Each structure stands twice: as C-alpha cells, then as structure tokens.
Amino acid sequence: MEIIAYGVQADEQPLLESAFAGRHTLRCLSLFLNRDTAPLAAGAPVVSSSVNAELDAEALAVLAVGGTKLIAQRSTGFNNIDLDAAAELGLTVARVSSYSPYAVAEHAWALALAVNRRLSRATTRSREFDFRLDGLLGRDIHGMTVGVLGTGKIGECFARIAHGFGTRLLGWDLTPNPVCQQLGMSYVDRDELLMKSDLISLHVPLVPATHHLIDAAALTLMKDDAILVNTSRGGLLDSTALVEVLRAGRLTGVGLDVYEEETGVFFTDRSLRGVSDDVLARLLTFPQVLVTSHQAYFTRTAIGQIIDATVRNVEDFAAGRHSENTLVPKGPVAGGR
Known part of the structure; x- marks a missing residue:
C-alpha cells in the first residue's frame, strides 16, 4: 500500500523509512495534515498524521474523497481528530496507545x-x-x-x-x-x-x-x-x-x-x-x-516505539484486524491484543 506520512521530522524520517522498507511504499512530508494539505494524499489508502494535525470534518472528507481508508496517528492523544466524522465517512482511525x-x-x-x-x-x-x-x-x-x-x-x-x-x-x-x-x-x-x-x-x-x-x-x-x-x-x-x-x-x-x-x-x-x-x-x-516545542516525547526510544506501533496499525488494517490502538471503528480487540 502507499502511505503518506505528514509532519515528519528530519530525525524521524530515516527511522520511518527503515521500518516500512520492504513492506509498503512510504512518502514522507514535512507539511502538517489539515484541510489545505489533505489533497496531497489523493490516491493513498493510508495516511499517517502527527500530533498537531488538524483533522476536522472537512479535512477528513477531503481524505475520504481522495481514497484514504486508514488514518494512523503517530501519537497517543487524538483530541485533534473528529472521530464522529471519521466514523460517518467510513474511515479507520488508529493511534499509538502508549510509548515510553x-x-x-x-x-x-x-x-x-x-x-x-x-x-x-x-x-x-x-x-x-x-x-x-x-x-x-x-x-x-x-x-x-x-x-x-x-x-x-x-x-x-x-x-x-x-x-x-x-x-x-x-x-x-x-x-x-x-x-x-x-x-x-x-x-x-x-x-x-x-x-x-x-x-x-x-x-x-x-x-x-x-x-x-x-x-x-x-x-x-x-x-x-x-x-x-x-x-x-x-x-x-x-x-x-x-x-x-x-x-x-x-x-x-x-x-x-x-x-x-x-x-x-x-x-x-x-x-x-x-x-x-x-x-x-x-x-x-x-x-x-x-x-520547548512539544519535544517531551522526542527520544530515540519513544520514537522507535511510536513507529513500531504505527507499522503494526497499518499491518492490522491490511489484515482486517484492529487492536487497542483502533479508535474507529470501535469493537472487540482481535486476538486479545
């Protein structure tokens, strides 16, 4: 699958690219995901967003029209995502439920x-x-x-x-x-x-x-x-x-x-x-x-765990599974994870 990752930091990019190498096609953007930048994801079934993406109903609608099916947010917090709108649009939303x-x-x-x-x-x-x-x-x-x-x-x-x-x-x-x-x-x-x-x-x-x-x-x-x-x-x-x-x-x-x-x-x-x-x-x-500029999470250990969880979220989506990281749709966790 093609994955568009938004809000990728310079130190984060090689780690993301290494994690997805041989699995999926990954394109990293330094731009943050919002209603203005969402059209850049057209044709990509998976979008990975950063913590300060603005995923309101309008941005989500643009993604859905462009063919996006999964939003894999690389953070624990998700107050920036309109989950009700995502559910109405049939989008799957996953986060990183925990890291260091x-x-x-x-x-x-x-x-x-x-x-x-x-x-x-x-x-x-x-x-x-x-x-x-x-x-x-x-x-x-x-x-x-x-x-x-x-x-x-x-x-x-x-x-x-x-x-x-x-x-x-x-x-x-x-x-x-x-x-x-x-x-x-x-x-x-x-x-x-x-x-x-x-x-x-x-x-x-x-x-x-x-x-x-x-x-x-x-x-x-x-x-x-x-x-x-x-x-x-x-x-x-x-x-x-x-x-x-x-x-x-x-x-x-x-x-x-x-x-x-x-x-x-x-x-x-x-x-x-x-x-x-x-x-x-x-x-x-x-x-x-x-x-400081929202850098508390920014250690090699934490970023590695965030990326590993994001890879698992994409793999779960591809296999039709969901886990404790899945926010939309809600339902029982497959395999007890």
Whole structure:
C-alpha cells in the first residue's frame, strides 16, 4: 500500500523509512495534515498524521474523497481528530496507545530543574562572558512538596523521579495509583494539591472535563513561589490567565512543552517572521518561563516505539484486524491484543 506520512521530522524520517522498507511504499512530508494539505494524499489508502494535525470534518472528507481508508496517528492523544466524522465517512482511525512514559516524565523534570536553577538565563550569560550569580538563586528540590495532577503511566514515572529527590508527594486522579501510594503519595483534591505544592506537574489527558483545568482560579490557589510544569496538552492551562499571574510577579518558574494554540507554530521555524500569537509572545518574555516545542516525547526510544506501533496499525488494517490502538471503528480487540 502507499502511505503518506505528514509532519515528519528530519530525525524521524530515516527511522520511518527503515521500518516500512520492504513492506509498503512510504512518502514522507514535512507539511502538517489539515484541510489545505489533505489533497496531497489523493490516491493513498493510508495516511499517517502527527500530533498537531488538524483533522476536522472537512479535512477528513477531503481524505475520504481522495481514497484514504486508514488514518494512523503517530501519537497517543487524538483530541485533534473528529472521530464522529471519521466514523460517518467510513474511515479507520488508529493511534499509538502508549510509548515510553519515561521520555515525557524525564523532560518534565528537565524543565522543572531548568527553571528552578535558572539554567536558561545562566547559559545566556555565560555565552556573553557574564559569570555573575545575581538572579540565579534556586531552591533544593529535596524536601519540596510535589503535586502530580494525573498519575497514570507518565505521572507515575514523574512521581518515581520525585521520590528519588526526597520530596513529599501529593496526587490527584480519579483512581489512585497503588505504585504512587507505595512511594508515599497522598491523594487529595485538586485545590488542596494546588495550595500545598511547591512544584506542580500536569499529566492528565485533554478532554472536555479537563480543558483549562488550571484556570485563573486555580492559579490563584498556588503559592507565589510555586513552579508549574506542563508536558501534557496545552489546553489544560489557561495561557491568558497565566500571563496575568506572571505579570503580577507570581510563580518562580514555569516550564511548558505544550501550548494551547501551538498548531501551526510548534515544529516550524519562526525565527525570521516571529509569532503573531500575542499570548505566546508575552509568555516568552518572562525570564522564569521556559518553552520547548512539544519535544517531551522526542527520544530515540519513544520514537522507535511510536513507529513500531504505527507499522503494526497499518499491518492490522491490511489484515482486517484492529487492536487497542483502533479508535474507529470501535469493537472487540482481535486476538486479545
């Protein structure tokens, strides 16, 4: 079968091509999949999309008219896909239900440590031969109270690392994770976690109930010197409210790997054009804010697992099977996978 893969990163392309070699014909595009680029897939029965594709009803209709039968998304999240429209159009949609949780958890800690110890500012100074320590005072992670919102696989990995630092753990989730409890985590309601935590990390999926989970009211509950990290989905955090909190001089560190309006900006080079998003531009001006471009998942281990799962999704589709990765159509998992 012919496969058109959209949103392929330079480091990802040789791994994708190697995985599909001898199996199917693969064409990689750096363009992101949306209603404007969907016509490029005409004639290809399989399309592989990246995390910031915009697969609304119109884009899906264009794909269906062009002959696409399977959309294999190379990510766990699928809030960017109109699954109802896909079902109506008779499209099969599959995702990668899991990959290395360590990749995201470790990046979350990298952000937390970097903003706590002012590493971005320190590096910039050193490159300018300014070796003063003014404004670089951080805090020990050891002894902090760390709040983990969402204690699934990634949240559990984040908590394990926090435990290694010697922190007090607070958790919030619908169902307590026994592993986290064994680490000493106490489960509390969201507001108590926000009020008591020195460092807060978000690890919940983006669904209607969690949109702007951290809104203006939630930000008000946090300690003035708290550190906030989001490596999950940008829509969990009200970015406009965050700007106002930062303008008021609150929060000593914010690490963001995701942003609610990142589509069309992240994974692109805006160094000459800048960004037209006033909120993002404002966030980038605060010295205690560190933004990375949705790269938490971007390790060789995780990318390899994502590609392996994508290959399996294509092979399952070709054989008329579906698995736990299949979002549309819904039904029993073949072979118990």
